[in-house]
Amino acid sequence: MLAELFLDASRACEAHSPLTRALLVAAAEDLARGGVTARVMAGAECDRHGTVPGLRFAGALHRLVLEGRAPALARHYPTVGGEPDFATLWDDALTVLHEQADELRALVTSTVVQTNEPGRSAPLFGGLHTATHLAADEAGRRARFPVRLLEVGASGGLNLRPHRVAYRVDGEVFGDPGSPFALDPGWTGRPPVDLRHDLRLVRRAGCDLDPVDVSTEDGRLHLSSFVWADQVNRFARLQAAIDLARLDPVPVRRATGPEWLAEQLAQPERDVLTVVWHSVVWQYASPADRAMGRAILADAAARATPVAPLALLVYEPRRTHAAGAYEFRLLLKLWPAGISLRLGTGAGHGVPFTWDTAPWD
Ligand SMILES: C[S@@+](CC[C@H](N)C(=O)[O-])C[C@H]1O[C@@H](n2cnc3c(N)ncnc32)[C@H](O)[C@@H]1O
Structure with missing residues (x-):
C-alpha cells in the first residue's frame, strides 16, 4: 500500500533529512485518510517498493520549491535559504498540494528517481592515479599512460571529469586548482602514488539506462530535486559539478551497461590505459546484466596487453558484519598485470x- 511505502521511505531518510521524513510521515497519514496526497499520487497506487513513490513525491515538491513555484513551502527548505518549522510545515505543504495537485501528479508519474554524486570523483581521482602508475610500472614505461575512461551507470556524467576538480587536501590542491568545482575530499591518508603527476584523460564516455542531460535546466532541476533539501553542502557540490560539466561537456549515451561496454571494448587501444568505472550501480543492475557485464570484461581482460592495458575501478557498497551497515570500497583490478587491490x-x-x-581477492 502506498502509505506504507511512504513510511518505509520516511524511515530510510530519518538519519539524513528530518525535513523529508516529516513530509513523508504527514503525507502517509494524508494518503490513509484519502486527502489531497491521494490525488497527487493518482495512478501510482500500485507502485512497488523499487520505484520509491515517496521519494518521487518529495522530489516533486522540492522541484517546485527550486523553481520558485511554491513560495508557501520554500521558507522550510534550506536549499533555497529557508529553515524547517516543523509546527507549520505540513499546513504549508497542503497549500501547495491543493494549488498544484495536477502539476505535482504529472511530475510524480513522469519521474524516475535519479541521483548523481560528484563527491565520488575524489576516490576516482586517486584510483586513476594509482592505476596509471601501476600500469606504467608493469609495462616498464617511465611515463604514465593517458586514460580512456568508460563509465557505466553515469547518470548525468558528473564524475566524468575527475581531473578537472580542485581537491583541497591539508593545505595542498590537487587536480585543477582553477576549477569552478572545489572539493574537500575528507581524506585520511593518501593514495599510494604521487598525485602531482599529470593525469591525462584523452577519451571519456558514459552510458546509463536513464541519462540526465545536465546541460539543460530540466536536467539540473531533476538531479537537484533528489538531493535531500536539508543537505546544503551536498546541494552546493552538485551545483558546482554541473557548472563544471557545462564548461566541459561529455555525452552520456542511453544504453544498458553490458551492451555499451561490449561496443566500447571491442578493440583494445594501444598506448592508453582503458579504465571501466562504476559507482553505486551494481545493486541496480539485473542479474542478467551483471553476468553479461562480467563476461564482457573477462573477454576484454584476456585481450589486454602491457601496451594496451585494462583496469576496472569500482566504488560500491558492501554489507559489513554490523547489522544493516554498509561500507563503500574502492577496488582496482588491472590486466594483464593481474593486480587486484582494495584501495x-x-x-x-x-x-x-x-x-x-590491501590485496583484494
Ligand atoms: C545511484 S545512481 C549512481 C549514479 C552515478 N554512478 C554516481 O555515482 O553518482 C545508479 C545509476 O545506475 C544506472 N543503472 C542501473 N542499472 C543500469 C544498467 N544495467 N545499465 C546502465 N545503467 C544502469 C541508473 O539509471 C542510475 O543512473
Whole structure:
C-alpha cells in the first residue's frame, strides 16, 4: 500500500533529512485518510517498493520549491535559504498540494528517481592515479599512460571529469586548482602514488539506462530535486559539478551497461590505459546484466596487453558484519598485470574517504 511505502521511505531518510521524513510521515497519514496526497499520487497506487513513490513525491515538491513555484513551502527548505518549522510545515505543504495537485501528479508519474554524486570523483581521482602508475610500472614505461575512461551507470556524467576538480587536501590542491568545482575530499591518508603527476584523460564516455542531460535546466532541476533539501553542502557540490560539466561537456549515451561496454571494448587501444568505472550501480543492475557485464570484461581482460592495458575501478557498497551497515570500497583490478587491490573505504557519497591499500581477492 502506498502509505506504507511512504513510511518505509520516511524511515530510510530519518538519519539524513528530518525535513523529508516529516513530509513523508504527514503525507502517509494524508494518503490513509484519502486527502489531497491521494490525488497527487493518482495512478501510482500500485507502485512497488523499487520505484520509491515517496521519494518521487518529495522530489516533486522540492522541484517546485527550486523553481520558485511554491513560495508557501520554500521558507522550510534550506536549499533555497529557508529553515524547517516543523509546527507549520505540513499546513504549508497542503497549500501547495491543493494549488498544484495536477502539476505535482504529472511530475510524480513522469519521474524516475535519479541521483548523481560528484563527491565520488575524489576516490576516482586517486584510483586513476594509482592505476596509471601501476600500469606504467608493469609495462616498464617511465611515463604514465593517458586514460580512456568508460563509465557505466553515469547518470548525468558528473564524475566524468575527475581531473578537472580542485581537491583541497591539508593545505595542498590537487587536480585543477582553477576549477569552478572545489572539493574537500575528507581524506585520511593518501593514495599510494604521487598525485602531482599529470593525469591525462584523452577519451571519456558514459552510458546509463536513464541519462540526465545536465546541460539543460530540466536536467539540473531533476538531479537537484533528489538531493535531500536539508543537505546544503551536498546541494552546493552538485551545483558546482554541473557548472563544471557545462564548461566541459561529455555525452552520456542511453544504453544498458553490458551492451555499451561490449561496443566500447571491442578493440583494445594501444598506448592508453582503458579504465571501466562504476559507482553505486551494481545493486541496480539485473542479474542478467551483471553476468553479461562480467563476461564482457573477462573477454576484454584476456585481450589486454602491457601496451594496451585494462583496469576496472569500482566504488560500491558492501554489507559489513554490523547489522544493516554498509561500507563503500574502492577496488582496482588491472590486466594483464593481474593486480587486484582494495584501495580504501569511504562514505556513500565518496567523502570522507580513508586510503588503505590491501590485496583484494
Ligand atoms: C545511484 S545512481 C549512481 C549514479 C552515478 N554512478 C554516481 O555515482 O553518482 C545508479 C545509476 O545506475 C544506472 N543503472 C542501473 N542499472 C543500469 C544498467 N544495467 N545499465 C546502465 N545503467 C544502469 C541508473 O539509471 C542510475 O543512473
